[in-house]
Amino acid sequence: MTRWRRAGGGLAVALLIGAGLAVVRAVAGTGGVAPGGLPEVRGRIVEYDVPSPRYPHDPAAAPDGSMWITETAADKLARFDLASKTWTEFALRPATRPYGLAVDAEGHVWFTANGAGYVGRLDGQTGRITEYPAPSGGDPHTLVLAPDGTVWFTKQVANQVGRIDSRSGEVREFTAPSAGARPYGIALDRSGRVWFCEFGRAHLGRLDPGTGAIEEIPTPTTASRPRRMASAPDGAIWFTEYEADRLARLDPASGEIQEWPMPSKPSRPTAVGVDATGRVWVSELAADTIATFEPKTRRFRVLRLPRANVGVRTLTLDPRGRLWYLGSHSGKLGEIE
Numbered sequence: 001m002t003r004w005r006r007a008g009g010g011l012a013v014a015l016l017i018g019a020g021l022a023v024v025r026a027v028a029g030t031g032g033v034a035p036g037g038l039p040e041v042r043g044r045i046v047e048y049d050v051p052s053p054r055y056p057h058d059p060a061a062a063p064d065g066s067m068w069i070t071e072t073a074a075d076k077l078a079r080f081d082l083a084s085k086t087w088t089e090f091a092l093r094p095a096t097r098p099y100g101l102a103v104d105a106e107g108h109v110w111f112t113a114n115g116a117g118y119v120g121r122l123d124g125q126t127g128r129i130t131e132y133p134a135p136s137g138g139d140p141h142t143l144v145l146a147p148d149g150t151v152w153f154t155k156q157v158a159n160q161v162g163r164i165d166s167r168s169g170e171v172r173e174f175t176a177p178s179a180g181a182r183p184y185g186i187a188l189d190r191s192g193r194v195w196f197c198e199f200g201r202a203h204l205g206r207l208d209p210g211t212g213a214i215e216e217i218p219t220p221t222t223a224s225r226p227r228r229m230a231s232a233p234d235g236a237i238w239f240t241e242y243e244a245d246r247l248a249r250l251d252p253a254s255g256e257i258q259e260w261p262m263p264s265k266p267s268r269p270t271a272v273g274v275d276a277t278g279r280v281w282v283s284e285l286a287a288d289t290i291a292t293f294e295p296k297t298r299r300f301r302v303l304r305l306p307r308a309n310v311g312v313r314t315l316t317l318d319p320r321g322r323l324w325y326l327g328s329h330s331g332k333l334g335e336i337e
Helices: none
Strands: 013-017 020-024 045-049 056-061 067-071 076-081 086-091 098-103 108-113 118-123 129-133 140-145 151-155 160-164 171-175 183-188 194-198 203-207 214-218 226-231 237-241 246-250 257-261 269-274 280-284 289-294 299-304 312-317 323-327 332-336
Touching (some): 056 312, 056 323, 067 098, 076 098, 098 140, 108 140, 151 183, 183 237, 194 226, 226 269, 246 269, 280 312
Parallel strands (some): 013 045, 056 098, 183 226
Antiparallel strands (some): 013 020, 067 076, 076 086, 108 118, 140 151, 183 194, 203 214, 226 237, 237 246, 280 289, 289 299, 312 323, 323 332
């Protein structure tokens, strides 16, 4: 261990291009089956140009309503002010490659330095950055914030899960039992247990914070390659099965896993989020769509994104309940009402 060193409603789709607003026709449909056999969702999408569009990766909503993103290839973090529609960038050390992102209740911006082996915390008011180096270095990937201030993060290549005590600055690492597990997406259940996707295998990992013990749970579909996960209001954890083109629901109490095929073929489901109503949002990386899934009806609806090759690897929901996505390939921050 180490210590720190200091949806739809018949709305049009809109694209913000430069300083102007261009409106394009929305895909017709009311949840039925559109040409090509895919159910469609109608909604309003606004896209904003990212200031440094070289492979931006994660968006995160702040308590003040602003949006933060990581600009991975540019070694920057950026804040988007919704009122003024302006960006402020914060430069990091060269080769930091900021990747995962989360904003805590006090407005501190946490990020993983995928290329520099640490997790960082940026004070959005002063710009001061505190670095929490991972004891074995490696590649901090995705992070999640616990209610008590603990920060949990994955290290895909290093095959580890890390823990930061934000009060003491202590950092610990836990190695996955199986070689090649490749811990990726991460979420917490109501009991405080840490769940993570093993992107290299058809398994989920479960870490007991009290003992540090890790159990591995196989997914029903082999070669599923679970990628990202999100906690739901009812306590369930939803995750994407990238290779199997499926969405899955985990009951943390019983360990039961249910799966549903994604609507697009191929889909390559990647990012996942759950809103306050329990509706699940999923990015279909191979189809340039955002799909919604209603657990009560077990039905998908699909919203086509306004351009090709967007590259939505992560998404988030803001305090207003609006969905935001970041196009790693397109260099656009998108808002879906």
